Amino acid sequence: MAITINGTPVDPPADPRVSLLDLMRDRLHLTGTKVGCNQGACGACTVLIDGQRVLSCLTLAVQAEGRTVTTIEGLGADGLHPLQQAFLEHDGFQCGYCTPGQICAASAMLEEVAAGMPSYVTRDLAAPARLTREEVRERMSGNLCRCGAHNGIIDAIMAVAEEQAA
Ligand code: FES
Ligand code: FES
Known part of the structure; x- marks a missing residue:
């Protein structure tokens, strides 16, 4: 069964040991x-599968069969995604290496908040989720930025979340 990556059906690799990350970068040239770490610790490889954030270095390509994968190329296919624009405006990067993973993770994270999913630092589980800086820090803690x-x-x-709430 095909994997749909950024709207294009792709045959899964013959070797079931190939990670989704390696399939995308090495075979499809979606670089x-x-x-980063290639072991689930840094978040640089974050992509979306059916809208949920996953670490593509820890995901076998065959696990994505029949599912929809969105990478940074897909998020920005119709012009800059609001998060891409906001990262530009708010100096959300230096070298840019972590940025695709940060933006993919943030896009899913904002959906998680909208769906009312709490985080480890959410104090009132009965109230609607409110996105504070502390919440963003916790919810994005799987995505490291070596540039600081x-x-x-x-x-x-925060800027995109406030725009969406307005
Ligand atoms: S490269 Fe996947 S988490 Fe670091
Ligand atoms: S901008 Fe360089 S690692 Fe984050």
Whole structure:
């Protein structure tokens, strides 16, 4: 069964040991998704499967059969995604290596908040989820930035969340 990546059906690899990350980068040349630790610790390889964030280095390509994968190339296919624009405006990056993963993760994270999913630091589980800087920091804690651009990243995400709430 095909994997749909950014709207294009792709045959799964013959070798079931190939990760989704390697399929995308090595075979499809979708190099927007980055390789960092290659062991689930940094978030650089974050993509969306059926709208949910996953670490593509820890996901076998065959696990995505019949599902829809969206990478940074897909998010920005129709012009800059609001998060991409906000990262530009709020200095949400320096070298940019972590940025595709940050933006994919943030897009899913905002959906999680909209769906009312709590985080480890959510104090009132009965109240509608409110996106504070502390919440963004916790919810994005799986995406590391070696350049230390975290304050700009949080500013950018907060700006998009406020736009969406307006
Ligand atoms: S490369 Fe996948 S989590 Fe670091
Ligand atoms: S901008 Fe360089 S690692 Fe985040």
